[in-house]
Amino acid sequence: MPDEAPTLEPLADGTGFRVRVRRGKARNRYRIPSTDRDFAERRAAVLVELGTALGNAPPDLANSWIEQAGETDGPGLLRIQAAVAKFAASAVKVKRKEESPAPPRA
Numbered sequence: 001m002p003d004e005a006p007t008l009e010p011l012a013d014g015t016g017f018r019v020r021v022r023r024g025k026a027r028n029r030y031r032i033p034s035t036d037r038d039f040a041e042r043r044a045a046v047l048v049e050l051g052t053a054l055g056n057a058p059p060d061l062a063n064s065w066i067e068q069a070g071e072t073d074g075p076g077l078l079r080i081q082a083a084v085a086k087f088a089a090s091a092v093k094v095k096r097k098e099e100s101p102a103p104p105r106a
Helices: 037-053 059-071 074-088
Strands: 008-010 017-023 026-032
Touching: 008 037, 017 037, 017 059, 026 037, 026 059, 037 059, 037 074, 059 074
Parallel strands: none
Antiparallel strands: 008 017, 017 026
């Protein structure tokens, strides 16, 4: 399946597409706000790659990065891809919420 192109689903309101991305065991749909199908297919491929790289990431962080990647262009997308690459290479350590509770309020 990695060689297959991601399947785009048109949004009901006609403002773009959505794509299903597997991240670890989870499968979520992410919005691509573009009516250009060729652009949306290229962006969907990027989102699928990010989902694969973020398989072991905390769900809230991974979902945030993938959502942002679907909506941003240019330098913003490059910044997200660089952050995901660092994370995937274990250059960045992220504690899960359970391991890093909020400090007590005064």
